Amino acid sequence: MSRTILRNAVLFDGRGNAGVPGEVLIEDGRIAAVGRLDHAGEAETIDCMGQAVTPGFIDLHSHSDLQVLDGRREKSAQGVTTEVVGNCGFSPYPCGQHAADLREFANGIFCGGAEWRFEGARDYLESVDRQSDQVGVFSLVGHGSLRVALFGNRQGALEARELDLLEGTLDDALAAGACGFSTGLMYAPGSSAPFDELERLCRVVARRDKLYATHMRSYSFGLIESIDEQLELARRTGCRLQISHLQTVGPKNWDRQRTALDRIERAREEGIDVEFDIYPYQAGSTVLTQFFPQRLLDGGTPAMLARLRHRDERRRLCEEAVSQMAQRWSDVFIVSVESEANQEVVGLNLEEIGRRRAVDPVEAAADLLIEEAGAVNIVSFNQSEDNLRQLLTHPLCSVISDGFYVKGRPHPRLYGTFPFLMGTVVRERQWMSLPEAVHKVTAKPAARLGAGNLGSLTVGARADLTIFDPAAVAGPATYEAPEQNPVGITATYRAGRRVAR
Numbered sequence: 009m010s011r012t013i014l015r016n017a018v019l020f021d022g023r024g025n026a027g028v029p030g031e032v033l034i035e036d037g038r039i040a041a042v043g044r045l046d047h048a049g050e051a052e053t054i055d056c057m058g059q060a061v062t063p064g065f066i067d068l069h070s071h072s073d074l075q076v077l078d079g080r081r082e083k084s085a086q087g088v089t090t091e092v093v094g095n096c097g098f099s100p101y102p103c104g105q106h107a108a109d110l111r112e113f114a115n116g117i118f119c120g121g122a123e124w125r126f127e128g129a130r131d132y133l134e135s136v137d138r139q140s141d142q143v144g145v146f147s148l149v150g151h152g153s154l155r156v157a158l159f160g161n162r163q164g165a166l167e168a169r170e171l172d173l174l175e176g177t178l179d180d181a182l183a184a185g186a187c188g189f190s191t192g193l194m195y196a197p198g199s200s201a202p203f204d205e206l207e208r209l210c211r212v213v214a215r216r217d218k219l220y221a222t223h224m225r226s227y228s229f230g231l232i233e234s235i236d237e238q239l240e241l242a243r244r245t246g247c248r249l250q251i252s253h254l255q256t257v258g259p260k261n262w263d264r265q266r267t268a269l270d271r272i273e274r275a276r277e278e279g280i281d282v283e284f285d286i287y288p289y290q291a292g293s294t295v296l297t298q299f300f301p302q303r304l305l306d307g308g309t310p311a312m313l314a315r316l317r318h319r320d321e322r323r324r325l326c327e328e329a330v331s332q333m334a335q336r337w338s339d340v341f342i343v344s345v346e347s348e349a350n351q352e353v354v355g356l357n358l359e360e361i362g363r364r365r366a367v368d369p370v371e372a373a374a375d376l377l378i379e380e381a382g383a384v385n386i387v388s389f390n391q392s393e394d395n396l397r398q399l400l401t402h403p404l405c406s407v408i409s410d411g412f413y414v415k416g417r418p419h420p421r422l423y424g425t426f427p428f429l430m431g432t433v434v435r436e437r438q439w440m441s442l443p444e445a446v447h448k449v450t451a452k453p454a455a456r457l458g459a460g461n462l463g464s465l466t467v468g469a470r471a472d473l474t475i476f477d478p479a480a481v482a483g484p485a486t487y488e489a490p491e492q493n494p495v496g497i498t499a500t501y502r503a504g505r506r507v508a509r
């Protein structure tokens with residue numbers, strides 16, 4: 009029997025209570041005792057003087073679907089012991105006959121290659137069990153992936169028998185161990201799905217008592233209507249609703265946030281089980297095609313390229329892109345392109361790229377999509393600091409990374425979210441207390457998942473633990489230099505085994 013005792017620590021239970029001095033005994037991968045342990049017997053002793061010991065952090069919203077299989081350490085280095093993947097409508101399964109379409113659909117978010125293939129949730133989760141040695145993984149079934157896997161890259165409403173198939177496939181995936189369902193309603197083909205389709209699928213989620221997480225149709229001009237739509241889905245179906253990375257995008261929309269929160273708070277009073285999450289940064293990150301009407305992508309990459317090369321079609325798409333734009337083009341930075349020739353644009357914003365190429369920013373964006381066959385990732389500055397603070401400190405908010413890998417310069421949240429929260433947000437800005445911040449990345453997300461005693465310092469729970477120095481913890485990753493290791497995370501234990509530091 010392996011026994012380890014963490015001594016002289018300040019224990020944070022994950023439920024938001026103040027830290028208390030104490031010890032944790034780990035036995036065979038489980039928490040065997042918590043508190044004052046003066047007679048713990050023979051055990052390896054780790055002195056945690058001056059350190060916080062908390063439940064392992066849970067990243068409720070990640071896009072590391074493929075990287076968790078590769079033993080990547082960016083998350084465990086931050087104290088993360090559990091990741092929830094399959095967000096925003098993108099999961100790496102099911103595959104079926106449209107595997108190539110599915111890879112094309114998801115690789116911009118997955119940073120994936122030409123090889124991956126998982127038949128279904130069971131296949132994927134078994135691979136995770138075999139290969140994921142750094143973190144535990146929960147997987148949502150992506151709505152976009154379901155549609156692409158079953159019907160290819162086709163937009164629009166589905167026929168009755170297709171809806172039956174969609175519903176049955178979702179049900180199978182949930183029965184096989186997926187923790188819930190996600191939509192990505194700004195990404196084609198999910199963006200073209202009517203309310204009725206979502207309602208049918210949310211009923212399946214509710215019946216199985218799983219989580220429904222949504223990247224809504226709009227976070228800018230259409231924010232309030234989008235929230236209303238999601239609340240109506242939860243109201244009608246009874247599903248547990250998580251609004252993903254809630255924010256108000258663009259200065260023109262910043263004053264809508266209070267209304268958005270009012271809607272959510274009122275829904276809670278009505279008995280709807282809704283919460284939300286956000287990453288602790290003002291900028292977001294996604295694919296460049298997000299700035300164009302999603303009909304651009306109907307039929308896949310060849311069809312997209314044809315549209316961008318067709319003069320009138322391109323003009324209409326560019327005009328619509330400009331009219332939908334909530335940020336300034338100078339807020340949108342290129343962080344990844346495929347070709348050697350274009351590496352010089354990485355780190356530049358579209359305003360600058362337009363100036364260098366002597367074209368309008370939207371034309372520069374359209375040209376880049378042609379040159380890169382669509383494979384362009386961006387970081388965009390979306391939120392005001394006041395709004396970010398209002399969301400992060402809201403009692404319904406979990407804190408997430410939303411991190412994803414790119415071949416280039418990823419958003420710093422991939423490397424820094426959790427230490428940045430504890431260091432910059434808590435210690436330096438003093439936006440919230442440390443117990444509160446710990447709660448938002450442990451017991452709170454665990455409760456959304458319905459994951460029992462995960463995320464709490466409870467006897468019998470799996471010994472997923474994070475040890476850090478509250479006085480030193482920091483996430484130094486920046487937009488210019490994101491690939492920087494956290495500071496002050498002393499150790500991460502996953503099922504009693506030390507996986508980081």
Ligand SMILES: [Zn+2]
Nearest residue numbers: 096223252253
């Ligand atoms: Zn998203």
